[in-house]
Amino acid sequence: MTPIFDWAFALEILPTLGEALIITIQATMLGMLLAVTLGLILALMRRARLRIISAPTALFIEFVRSTPLLVQIYFLFYVLPVTGVQMSPLTTGILALGVHYAAYCAEVYRAGIEAVPRGQVEAARALNMSSWRTAVGIVLPQAVPPVVPALGNYLVAMFKDTPLLSAITVVELLQQSKMIGSATFRYTEPLTLVGLLFLALSLIAAYGVRRLEVGLQRFGGKR
Amino acid sequence: MSASIEIKDLHKSYGDVDVLRGINLSIPAGQTVAVIGPSGSGKSTLLRMLMTLDKPTSGEILIDGQSMWQNEAGQFQRSNSPHVRGVRGKIGMVFQHFNLFPHKTALGNVIEAPMHVEGLSREKATERGKEYLDMVGLGDKFDAYPAQLSGGQKQRVGIARALAMRPEIMLLDEVTSALDPELVGGILQIIQDLSARRTMTMIMVTHQMKFAERASDRTLFFDQGNIVEDAESSVLFGQPKEARTQQFLQSVIEAE
Amino acid sequence: MEDYLSLLPALLRGLWVTVQITVAAAILAVPLALLAGLGRMSRKPWVSWPAAVYVEVFRGTSALVQLFWFYFVLPLFGIQLSAMLVGIVVLAANAGAYGAEVVRGAIKGVPSGQREAAVALNMTNRQIIRRIVLPQAIPAMLPPGGNIMIELLKNTALVSLITITDLTFRAQLLRSDTLRTTDIFIIVLLLYFAVALLITAGVRMLERRFKVQ
Numbered sequence: 094m095t096p097i098f099d100w101a102f103a104l105e106i107l108p109t110l111g112e113a114l115i116i117t118i119q120a121t122m123l124g125m126l127l128a129v130t131l132g133l134i135l136a137l138m139r140r141a142r143l144r145i146i147s148a149p150t151a152l153f154i155e156f157v158r159s160t161p162l163l164v165q166i167y168f169l170f171y172v173l174p175v176t177g178v179q180m181s182p183l184t185t186g187i188l189a190l191g192v193h194y195a196a197y198c199a200e201v202y203r204a205g206i207e208a209v210p211r212g213q214v215e216a217a218r219a220l221n222m223s224s225w226r227t228a229v230g231i232v233l234p235q236a237v238p239p240v241v242p243a244l245g246n247y248l249v250a251m252f253k254d255t256p257l258l259s260a261i262t263v264v265e266l267l268q269q270s271k272m273i274g275s276a277t278f279r280y281t282e283p284l285t286l287v288g289l290l291f292l293a294l295s296l297i298a299a300y301g302v303r304r305l306e307v308g309l310q311r312f313g314g315k316r
Numbered sequence: 317m318s319a320s321i322e323i324k325d326l327h328k329s330y331g332d333v334d335v336l337r338g339i340n341l342s343i344p345a346g347q348t349v350a351v352i353g354p355s356g357s358g359k360s361t362l363l364r365m366l367m368t369l370d371k372p373t374s375g376e377i378l379i380d381g382q383s384m385w386q387n388e389a390g391q392f393q394r395s396n397s398p399h400v401r402g403v404r405g406k407i408g409m410v411f412q413h414f415n416l417f418p419h420k421t422a423l424g425n426v427i428e429a430p431m432h433v434e435g436l437s438r439e440k441a442t443e444r445g446k447e448y449l450d451m452v453g454l455g456d457k458f459d460a461y462p463a464q465l466s467g468g469q470k471q472r473v474g475i476a477r478a479l480a481m482r483p484e485i486m487l488l489d490e491v492t493s494a495l496d497p498e499l500v501g502g503i504l505q506i507i508q509d510l511s512a513r514r515t516m517t518m519i520m521v522t523h524q525m526k527f528a529e530r531a532s533d534r535t536l537f538f539d540q541g542n543i544v545e546d547a548e549s550s551v552l553f554g555q556p557k558e559a560r561t562q563q564f565l566q567s568v569i570e571a572e
Numbered sequence: 573m574e575d576y577l578s579l580l581p582a583l584l585r586g587l588w589v590t591v592q593i594t595v596a597a598a599i600l601a602v603p604l605a606l607l608a609g610l611g612r613m614s615r616k617p618w619v620s621w622p623a624a625v626y627v628e629v630f631r632g633t634s635a636l637v638q639l640f641w642f643y644f645v646l647p648l649f650g651i652q653l654s655a656m657l658v659g660i661v662v663l664a665a666n667a668g669a670y671g672a673e674v675v676r677g678a679i680k681g682v683p684s685g686q687r688e689a690a691v692a693l694n695m696t697n698r699q700i701i702r703r704i705v706l707p708q709a710i711p712a713m714l715p716p717g718g719n720i721m722i723e724l725l726k727n728t729a730l731v732s733l734i735t736i737t738d739l740t741f742r743a744q745l746l747r748s749d750t751l752r753t754t755d756i757f758i759i760v761l762l763l764y765f766a767v768a769l770l771i772t773a774g775v776r777m778l779e780r781r782f783k784v785q
Binding site: 156158159160161162163164165167168171172175253254255256257259260266267270271274280281284285287288291292295296299 | 628629632633634635636637638640641644645648722725726727728729730732733740743744747753754757760761764765768769
């Protein structure tokens with residue numbers, strides 16, 4: 094009688110899962126890099142004074158936030174090759190994650206920027222600073238630190254979304270555990286291990302974000 | 317019907333901070349007591365403990381001879397237990413910041429407890445509620461929501477709400493401190509009238525010195541967690557014995 | 573235009589399944605969120621601990637992993653559930669866990685003076701929560717609750733990976749049949765967007781209904 098959970102087997106597959114974990118972490122890191130950069134650009138575009146820039150941006154952000162990430166991943170995976178762009182599944186996945194979470198980050202940046210008191214901008218104007226200098230030197234350094242914890246939370250959320258990449262054949266943790274399962278007919282161990290790994294890592298990351306929040310207090314925390 | 321209060325060696329600390337350092341006090345039924353003193357002296361904490369909102373760190377509180385937190389066998393009871401609720405039913409409180417229920421009308425606020433705690437029917441509770449709202453001068457505001465009332469009106473609802481449960485002891489925690497000056501007099505008059513009826517034991521924490529002298533039988537001066545002076549009101553305000561009392565009263569007069 | 577219309581019948585069938593799952597999971601998630609949120613604040617450890625574990629596990633792990641785990645592992649414990657049921661229950665549990673934190677935050681947000689006034693009037697704990705605290709907490713739960721509902725809608729797409737024929741599944745089928753990838757996915761994205769807008773409108777209606785005067 095095979096036991097429900099075979100510990101020996103679990104230990105056996107750990108290294109294989111470890112390789113997949115590396116892919117998962119890669120996807121998360123690169124995806125987040127894209128998200129925080131693109132998110133900032135989107136946030137600034139949304140605040141543009143020309144409606145022809147701000148309105149479509151707002152619509153885009155709303156659209157991306159309200160539709161399933163899985164469908165967006167499929168969209169890029171199947172539609173991009175048609176337009177001639179050839180990317181590996183992993184790259185496509187990172188792009189999809191990055192764009193999806195850029196929309197979330199854009200809203201976070203927006204909240205941070207709007208929380209900077211108007212007086213700051215007025216003072217900069219009175220000192221004859223250009224719009225660019227005001228934005229980069231005065232507003233952003235005050236807008237960003239308070240929202241870093243929120244960005245950190247999205248990092249954790251993106252990490253938990255990486256299994257979606259299994260749908261486009263990226264061999265991250267979930268895909269790897271499915272492969273183990275279909276090869277050995279033992280799904281319990283790989284899936285449970287993956288579940289526990291996610292739980293452990295996201296708890297650690299959440300703890301890290303909280304420490305970060307406390308550490309950033311001196312730059313002006315939540316208002 | 318009013319109740320007596322007995323406090324024996326009451327201590328209260330929050331972590332490292334000792335807020336009450338051994339209070340001994342005996343208040344006979346029907347007396348009106350004013351409590352004055354600087355901020356942080358423990359006056360409000362004492363009231364909160366009498367209202368069962370906080371438990372003593374050590375010491376005892378007796379209402380009409382009955383221990384607030386211990387049953388006959390001396391076992392400590394929980395806040396939601398029949399024993400504590402039985403004691404609490406004799407005590408009512410009016411708050412500095414009103415604490416009215418924003419999702420209920422003035423009448424709704426007043427009948428909430430008579431209906432759901434005392435078990436009165438809606439008709440009887442409404443009858444009683446309207447009586448008390450009339451008494452505090454809000455006969456035309458039964459259906460107003462707290463957001464539509466002025467500070468003075470809100471506090472009147474607060475008083476009516478507490479009275480509607482017919483408490484034997486009434487606690488008033490700086491009930492005029494959050495009001496605009498022109499609204500204070502109205503509230504003080506209501507309290508003075510209540511006190512004159514002698515239907516309840518009343519304890520009021522207040523910064524209104526002249527009012528305290530006029531409306532109370534006895535005054536306690538609190539400082540740093542202790543009762544520094546305890547005397548008949550006219551005596552404490554006219555001829556304070558303790559130096560600290562004198563200093564405090566002097567500084568208050570200068571502020572006014 | 574003709575072209576697009578020909579794609580619709582199959583996709584709408586999928587949309588119907590998606591809507592069914594969303595509604596069923598949402599209905600299940602609300603009581604879960606209330607129980608877990610209130611449970612987490614209980615002083616009895618045998619109530620607060622299970623609630624905390626439930627919330628942390630379902631918030632801390634990936635929704636897709638949860639779906640797969642329950643789909644593959646549950647039968648081994650002798651529990652046979654249809655894929656549809658697994659989808660609904662897991663998504664409800666996921667949303668309920670996030671909802672529990674919203675409930676907790678909203679209840680903590682009710683001013684402590686409200687509780688004190690209710691205690692002063694000698695109300696029981698149960699009465700205080702039901703008649704004083706919750707009515708004031710609910711309006712604060714609606715905006716974040718609405719966001720959780722939209723996340724739930726988005727998560728339904730994941731059930732396509734455990735063979736449920738929802739909108740995303742239909743899209744994949746149609747894609748391999750007709751190879752009209754771009755058209756299909758644009759329509760699908762628009763359909764999801766439309767449902768999301770409906771949810772947002774619905775939440776806004778609820779916000780107006782539950783306004784504290």
